[in-house]
Amino acid sequence: MGRLSRTEQELIARAAASPMRERTLAWSAINSGTGNLPGLARVADLLADAFGTLPGTLGYVDPTFVERVAPDGEVEPLAHGRHLHLRVRPDAPVQMLFTGHMDTVYPADHPFQSVRTLPDGRINGPGVADMKGGLAIMLAALEAVERSSLSSRLGYEVVINADEETGSFSSAALIERACRGKVAALTFEPALADGTLAGARGGTGNFSLVVRGRSAHAGRNPEDGRNALVAAADLAVRLRNAAGPRLGVNPARIDGGGPNNVVPDLAILRVNFRPATLDDVERASTHLRSAVNMVAAEHEVEITSHGSFNRSPKPSSDKIKALQDMVAAAGAALDVSVGFAATGGVCDGNNIAACGVPVVDTMGARGGAIHSADEYLIPESLPERAQLAALTIVRIVEKGAP
Known part of the structure; x- marks a missing residue:
């Protein structure tokens, strides 16, 4: 010293x-x-x-x-x-x-x-x-x-x-x-x-994606339902698989579902992003919007996004x-x-x-x-x-x- x-x-x-x-x-x-x-x-x-x-x-x-x-x-x-x-x-x-x-x-x-x-x-x-x-x-x-x-x-x-x-x-x-x-x-x-x-x-963003479908009897008329849980699971997989390592997508939890004989009409997907750079924040935002729009259209459900990228890289x-x-x-x-x-x-x-x-x-x-x-x-x-x-x-x- x-x-x-x-x-x-x-x-x-x-x-x-x-x-x-x-x-x-x-x-x-x-x-x-x-x-x-x-x-x-x-x-x-x-x-x-x-x-x-x-x-x-x-x-x-x-x-x-x-x-x-x-x-x-x-x-x-x-x-x-x-x-x-x-x-x-x-x-x-x-x-x-x-x-x-x-x-x-x-x-x-x-x-x-x-x-x-x-x-x-x-x-x-x-x-x-x-x-x-x-x-x-x-x-x-x-x-x-x-x-x-x-x-x-x-x-x-x-x-x-x-x-x-x-x-x-x-x-x-x-x-x-x-x-x-x-x-x-x-x-x-x-x-x-x-x-x-x-x-x-890196940065971080936390989102809760509320998926609203339509309930129906799982045995009598399941085709009339729109399964929110399946849509949320599809959204989780799409976000994870298509993002790439720089966006750091982690689907962490799905809340929802109900009795086995009811098509679930509500699910909430909780997902975390870890973008490496400021440019990756924009890419992550685009990826999220694209996945939400595709899943909503294909499953005929409504998806509302809550959250933000609260910490910049x-x-x-x-x-x-x-x-x-x-x-x-x-x-x-x-x-x-x-x-x-x-x-x-x-x-x-x-x-x-x-x-x-x-x-x-x-x-x-x-x-x-x-x-x-x-x-x-x-x-x-x-x-x-x-x-x-x-x-x-x-x-x-x-x-x-x-």
Whole structure:
């Protein structure tokens, strides 16, 4: 660490001394699945207490109105938890954005609820890596920066949303507002176990395709019916087979059907797209419209499409590359190897990049097996990544922009 100034050495010492492990364990002990509103409220209060030690204005932000298609084909409101928003020194010359999420993929009735230390020292628990550990790292870095002589030159916003795992539909507008005027952003999704960070990302789109046919007696007059379930299945196969790998089509679920002696008149196909580039988004849209029209005509059913491409692909850019270089240089100064690799996953980094703000979105803990009961956090990565984030932030402040 000979390439660190004395100020930087003091900075990273403060970052490493933060009680990140204790915070991660406490926050992970509370279920905060996206649909568990009481659990999200409890975690939000704990996070508000913790982040409330930072200067600025901290508050809860109500979720934007979101709808979903229910299993009966009707559109209904979908409730979400409140988001946390902190704004510090909005008039400072350098403005940055830091984001994370408090929700997990594990609902309140999921069997994976407790945190434990594995024999090899890793921590296994719901959200320990994705991303309660990342939130602890973010706070540690910001606390260290606030005690730096450079803090007066830095203004920033922190957004911790409650719906990232399901697409950030109720927080996208908040993130977009927070992006305004920012020179760079850091998001604290987990890095891979070996420390690799995400580079370019594909996009995503989620759709519910409501198929309405005509019911009839399955034995007496089936020819008078129009089988919505068969049409939905045909649509799923056409979407999957004709798309090609760049569109990343995944028909995930069909709701519908009924008694065996009734031709079903309703089915809902849930499908996810993972377009690799912005051009692929347009190709995916065209493919979806074409398949819907063909199936509707051939099966004589009505198909209504609900959904959107809610996260644009995040290709590499000169600004993003410059920010990645700054993170890598900070890592080199800490004797931490930092590499980047493209990924098909999506996160709020996609939203931020779409607003024109350069972002590195895997500044969180090293870990793995996320979205499963084997999710784990490598605890020694907590101080390591807090130091990396803090050093990156102050060097951006000194330079003014990536």
